[in-house]
Each structure stands twice: as C-alpha cells, then as structure tokens.
Amino acid sequence: MSNIYSNDIEIIHFTSLGYGELRLAKKYCEKEILDNLFQTEGGLIIVDAEGEEVFPAKDESNKEYYPQLIPNTTYTIVSEKDLDSDTEDDEHDDDEHDDDEYEDDVHEGNEEHEHEHEHEHEHKDGDCCSIDHQHEHKTESGSVCCSNQSSKSEQKKIQIYQMGYDKLLKMREARINMISKLYKRKYPDIFELKEEFLDSSFIDPIRQFKKTKDKNDLLKSFTKLTDTKIYSFRIFKLDFCTKLLEEIENFKNSGLPTARPNSMNNYGAVLDEIGFTEFFNQLREQYLSLFTTVLYPDYNGDCLNGHHAFAVQYKMDREKELGFHYDESDITVNLCLGSEFTGGSLYFKGILEEPETHNEYFEVNHTPGVALIHVGHHRHGALGLKSGERTNLILWLRNVNSDSRHTNSDTNVDTNVDTATAAIASATI
Ligand SMILES: O=C(O)CCC(=O)C(=O)O
Numbered sequence: 001m002s003n004i005y006s007n008d009i010e011i012i013h014f015t016s017l018g019y020g021e022l023r024l025a026k027k028y029c030e031k032e033i034l035d036n037l038f039q040t041e042g043g044l045i046i047v048d049a050e051g052e053e054v055f056p057a058k059d060e061s062n063k064e065y066y067p068q069l070i071p072n073t074t075y076t077i078v079s080e081k082d083l084d085s086d087t088e089d090d091e092h093d094d095d096e097h098d099d100d101e102y103e104d105d106v107h108e109g110n111e112e113h114e115h116e117h118e119h120e121h122e123h124k125d126g127d128c129c130s131i132d133h134q135h136e137h138k139t140e141s142g143s144v145c146c147s148n149q150s151s152k153s154e155q156k157k158i159q160i161y162q163m164g165y166d167k168l169l170k171m172r173e174a175r176i177n178m179i180s181k182l183y184k185r186k187y188p189d190i191f192e193l194k195e196e197f198l199d200s201s202f203i204d205p206i207r208q209f210k211k212t213k214d215k216n217d218l219l220k221s222f223t224k225l226t227d228t229k230i231y232s233f234r235i236f237k238l239d240f241c242t243k244l245l246e247e248i249e250n251f252k253n254s255g256l257p258t259a260r261p262n263s264m265n266n267y268g269a270v271l272d273e274i275g276f277t278e279f280f281n282q283l284r285e286q287y288l289s290l291f292t293t294v295l296y297p298d299y300n301g302d303c304l305n306g307h308h309a310f311a312v313q314y315k316m317d318r319e320k321e322l323g324f325h326y327d328e329s330d331i332t333v334n335l336c337l338g339s340e341f342t343g344g345s346l347y348f349k350g351i352l353e354e355p356e357t358h359n360e361y362f363e364v365n366h367t368p369g370v371a372l373i374h375v376g377h378h379r380h381g382a383l384g385l386k387s388g389e390r391t392n393l394i395l396w397l398r399n400v401n402s403d404s405r406h407t408n409s410d411t412n413v414d415t416n417v418d419t420a421t422a423a424i425a426s427a428t429i
C-alpha cells in the first residue's frame with residue numbers, strides 16, 4: 001500500500017472488529033491513545049495481517065513490551081471486553097439458533113456500517129422499537145424495557161446493538177477530543193461561516209427573496225438538470241473552495257485520526273469531526289433550507305434539521321471511482337472543490353422509491369466551485385478518474401426524526417446530528 005500522505009508522515013492503518021477503520025500517524029500510536037480511540041478500556045489487543053498478536057507481547061525475560069508498528073500496514077484492534085462479551089453470548093446462545101445470523105453480523109464484521117444493516121434488519125423484521133426508543137427507554141441498570149411483547153432474544157439483539165452504538169459514539173467523541181486538542185488549523189478563520197465566503201450568485205437571490213418573498217427570485221441561480229430534481233448552483237467563492245481543500249489536506253497531513261467518510265468511500269475526511277459542525281449547521285439553517293423547502297418539500301426538504309458533512313477524495317493510484325448506491329440522506333449536496341482532474345463524472349439512474357424513473361441515465365461532469373443538489377435516494381455512482389486528483393465536499397442533509405436510522409438521541413439535533421452512524425452507510429445497490 002503506498003503512502004497517501006504528501007509529507008511522508010508515517011501512517012498506520014487500523015481496522016477494529018465491528019467498529020470501523022482509522023488511519024493514524026505512527027507518532028500517535030501509543031497504547032493509551034489506541035485504548036481511548038478504540039474504547040478498549042485497557043484490554044487492548046493488536047493483531048497483524050498474519051493473525052499474529054503483536055500486543056500484548058512479552059520479551060525473553062517475560063516483560064511486556066509495546067511493539068514497533070510498521071507504517072502503511074494494517075493492524076486489527078480487538079478489545080478484551082469485546083472478546084469476553086462474545087464468549088458470554090456464545091454460552092447463552094446455544095438454545096437460540098434464530099439469533100445466529102444476527103450474532104455473526106455483530107461480531108465478525110469489520111465495518112462500522114454493519115450496525116446499520118442490523119438496524120435495517122430489525123425494521124424489516126417488524127421490531128417494535130427503533131434504536132432511539134431503546135435509548136429513551138433504557139433503565140438505570142442498562143437493561144431495555146421497550147415492550148412486554150418483545151421476546152427475550154429480540155431484547156438481547158437490542159442490547160447488543162445498543163452497546164455497539166454507544167461504543168461507536170464514544171469512539172467518535174474520542175477522535176473529536178483528540179483533534180480539537182492537537183489539530184493546528186491552517187486557516188482558522190474559515191471554521192466560522194461568514195457571508196463573505198458565499199458566491200454572489202448564491203447570496204444575491206436570497207437577499208432579493210427576503211425582500212420580495214417571491215420563490216422565483218430564490219431559484220434564479222439554480223440550473224435544473226433533470227426532471228428528477230437534480231440542480232446545479234454555486235455556494236462558495238472559488239478562493240474559499242481552495243482554502244477548504246487545503247485545510248482538508250492539512251488535516252490529513254497532521255496524521256490525526258481519520259475515519260472513513262462513509263461505508264463506501266475509503267479516502268477523505270469527516271468535516272464534522274475536524275471542527276466544521278457549527279459551520280454546516282449554519283449553512284443548512286440559514287441558507288440551504290430556503291432552497292430545499294422550495295425544491296424538495298416531498299423529500300423532507302422543508303424540515304431538515306441535521307447533516308453529515310464529509311470530503312471524498314479520488315486519486316489515480318488509489319480510489320478512482322465509486323460504485324452504484326444511494327445516500328443515507330434526504331437531500332444531498334455535492335460540491336466539487338478541485339483541484340485538477342479529468343474523468344470522475346457522476347451518473348444518476350432514477351430515484352429508489354420511484355420505479356418509473358429507473359430507466360433514467362444522466363451523466364454530469366464536475367466543475368470546481370459548482371455544487372449539485374439531489375434527492376438522497378437518487379441512485380448514483382462516480383465514474384473512474386482519468387487523471388489528477390478530485391476532492392468533493394458532500395453534505396448529507398436530513399430530517400433526523402423522519403427515519404429512525406438517521407436519529408441519534410444522544411446528540412442535539414439542532415446543533416449536531418451525526419453520529420456514530422457516520423458509519424452511516426451509503427447503501428450499495
Ligand atoms: O464522488 C462523488 O462525488 C460522489 C460521492 C458520493 O456519492 C457519496 O459519497 O455518497
């Protein structure tokens with residue numbers, strides 16, 4: 001695996017059994033930091049690609065030592081606690097064969113989003129309560145009292161899901177804390193949204209609309225691309241896009257913990273984790289919602305109250321394309337930040353819940369500074385990059401109450417939605 005970081009810092013890749021992946025500079029790979037980032041609570045086990053346990057390890061005199069981790073290598077992190085609960089579950093599970101499939105999902109996957117699938121699975125099965133209800137109904141002892149009707153095995157599933165979800169939240173919190181303490185921002189002034197960042201074609205119609213209340217004024221700078229409600233428009237001035245791109249690079253070169261932006265894209269960064277949550281809350285509340293209310297009232301565009309903001313990156317020697325999928329959002333904004341590239345166009349093939357649109361094929365090229373807006377369940381993918389490097393800012397906008405998969409009762413929906421489910425999968429089709 002080549003080193004993807006431009007300033008040659010030594011990066012270690014970690015995958016955590018069932019809890020996602022992380023990249024981290026070697027200089028941060030101390031035991032305490034790994035314990036915290038992976039919430040192993042002291043029971044850290046590090047396994048190399050050959051399945052050898054490299055930590056805990058003992059030298060000839062039986063003294064425990066911490067290993068030298070090799071850059072550009074992937075290690076698996078396991079916590080003793082997870083192994084313990086795995087064993088306990090197995091012991092109690094002998095008479096509950098119905099649960100086997102579920103147990104496999106929980107403990108053997110290595111993607112955060114597998115929790116998401118479990119959640120979907122529960123809905124398909126007609127479970128009585130969503131994860132958020134479980135949160136609310138949790139008793140002090142941690143047991144779930146969701147419904148008298150739910151069977152013991154269902155309750156157990158819920159508990160396991162809940163534990164995984166809580167752990168994902170804590171892991172996310174640990175990353176955010178570490179980043180807020182150690183990250184040296186390149187452009188500190190861009191972390192707070194200012195009107196001067198906005199392109200005049202974005203802000204002028206808004207000013208006009210506030211005077212006239214005429215929706216046609218608002219939509220003046222939107223170009224309709226398809227009858228299936230794909231539009232293009234500008235949001236930020238180009239020099240802001242360049243600064244944001246440089247900030248993302250600066251963050252990646254810091255070697256601080258970077259989680260995958262979602263379950264499909266391997267490269268990029270979660271902007272909410274590096275300090276942009278309030279920025280995008282304001283962009284959504286004060287500006288984007290005006291447009292989505294008019295354009296997408298039937299897709300929750302009039303009641304958005306949360307987001308997941310991330311950057312995706314494509315480069316010739318690593319990820320070049322993105323498979324066919326739909327987003328875990330109500331509305332998606334996709335803004336090309338640059339820099340120089342050919343290829344990588346997006347293609348769209350109809351909205352998931354609207355079969356009459358499924359024979360659509362619409363391709364659109366990216367232009368730095370230009371954003372696309374589309375229905376989250378509009379099925380799409382990205383064609384292969386032909387040269388250069390492409391970075392896009394993606395905003396998954398949501399009404400967090402409309403679908404339990406999007407909700408997170410631990411966070412204030414008006415200030416930040418996302419989430420452990422930042423895991424939140426784009427679903428592959
Ligand atoms: O590559 C792109 O611009 C699209 C990314 C995307 O569809 C996604 O992250 O959900």
Ligand SMILES: [Fe+2]
Nearest residue numbers: 325326327426
């Ligand atoms: Fe997508």
